[in-house]
Amino acid sequence: MATNNSLVGDFIQNNVKLIIVQVLIMIFLCINLLLIITFFKKECFHGTARYIFFAVTLLSDSLFNFNITIHVWLCIIIIIPVYLYTTVTPVTLTAMTLERYVAICMPLRHGELCSTRSTVRCILIIHGLSSVPCIVIFATFFASASLSFYKQYQLCAMEIFDIRQSHLRTAIYQLQFLIMCIIIVLSYVKILKVAKAASGENKKLTTKGLKTVCLHGFQLLLCLIQLWCPFIEVTLYFSSFQHIRYVNYIMFYLAPRCLSPLIYGIRDECFFNALKNFASFGMYTRNVI
Numbered sequence: 001m002a003t004n005n006s007l008v009g010d011f012i013q014n015n016v017k018l019i020i021v022q023v024l025i026m027i028f029l030c031i032n033l034l035l036i037i038t039f040f041k042k043e044c045f046h047g048t049a050r051y052i053f054f055a056v057t058l059l060s061d062s063l064f065n066f067n068i069t070i071h072v073w074l075c076i077i078i079i080i081p082v083y084l085y086t087t088v089t090p091v092t093l094t095a096m097t098l099e100r101y102v103a104i105c106m107p108l109r110h111g112e113l114c115s116t117r118s119t120v121r122c123i124l125i126i127h128g129l130s131s132v133p134c135i136v137i138f139a140t141f142f143a144s145a146s147l148s149f150y151k152q153y154q155l156c157a158m159e160i161f162d163i164r165q166s167h168l169r170t171a172i173y174q175l176q177f178l179i180m181c182i183i184i185v186l187s188y189v190k191i192l193k194v195a196k197a198a199s200g201e202n203k204k205l206t207t208k209g210l211k212t213v214c215l216h217g218f219q220l221l222l223c224l225i226q227l228w229c230p231f232i233e234v235t236l237y238f239s240s241f242q243h244i245r246y247v248n249y250i251m252f253y254l255a256p257r258c259l260s261p262l263i264y265g266i267r268d269e270c271f272f273n274a275l276k277n278f279a280s281f282g283m284y285t286r287n288v289i
Contacts, residue, residue: 017246021250025064028257031261032058032061032062032261034278035261035265036062037278038271039051039058039271040055041274041278044270045271047116049099049115050096051264053099054265056126057089058260058261060085060086061085061089061260068156070153071150072150075156076138078156079156083134083158084130085130087129087130087133087176088126089260091126092123094216095122097183097216101187101191101213104191104206105190132172133173137169140168173224184220185217188214191206195207195210208267212263215263219259222251222252222259226248226256
């Protein structure tokens with residue numbers, strides 16, 4: 001009887017956790033959808049580099065991999081874009097940091113370096129760099145997996161790859177994140193020097209840019225910790241394993257995605273005014289730009 005009660009309790013607890021996660025994801029996706037529509041409705045955002053990058057992060061963050069049991073070949077088709085855009089977000093954050101660096105430390109060249117054409121080229125480069133880990137990982141997997149494996153039913157997650165792919169994936173991602181962290185730290189130092197020398201309105205602008213770079217760095221830190229989570233979870237074969245995995249998902253998978261709307265959706269006055277105008281069906285009429 002005690003065992004049955006325990007099983008029922010675990011079942012209810014797991015369902016409650018699942019419902020909480022689904023509700024959080026739905027709220028997050030609704031907010032992202034609202035921000036994406038706001039971006040496309042206002043043409044003034046289409047020619048500004050930071051807003052274009054912001055739209056890219058919103059779109060990439062909106063891709064989720066729901067763990068369901070399907071054929072391995074179908075799972076691979078789903079996982080490839082999901083994990084591609086898992087890398088696109090942090091690389092885009094790094095590009096956004098460089099855009100803030102140019103705007104604050106090289107204002108006279110900002111219009112030239114961060115034009116719409118340059119931004120589109122940068123987005124193509126971001127996708128090219130982000131595809132490198134996916135190409136290496138999946139090429140290694142395709143070379144080692146048997147044809148019969150693709151016909152099996154598996155839980156659709158990165159765990160379907162063997163431990164060699166896991167180590168390879170983590171090694172490549174950590175190298176990328178190390179490079180991105182160095183770029184963010186150097187940008188932070190440069191902007192900090194400008195902030196100390198600035199005064200008046202310029203000081204407010206540089207201080208805000210400095211805070212933005214810090215938030216980008218915090219996002220990258222959470223994304224980096226996310227890569228370590230599978231290795232932490234593998235060593236926890238005891239009763240708290242599911243609890244640790246649940247906390248990891250909330251803290252290091254959902255939380256970094258929720259910071260993007262905060263940084264450029266809420267903190268940015270122009271975008272926030274446009275968002276309020278759209279959400280209020282035009283009743284809020286303050287100028288966007």
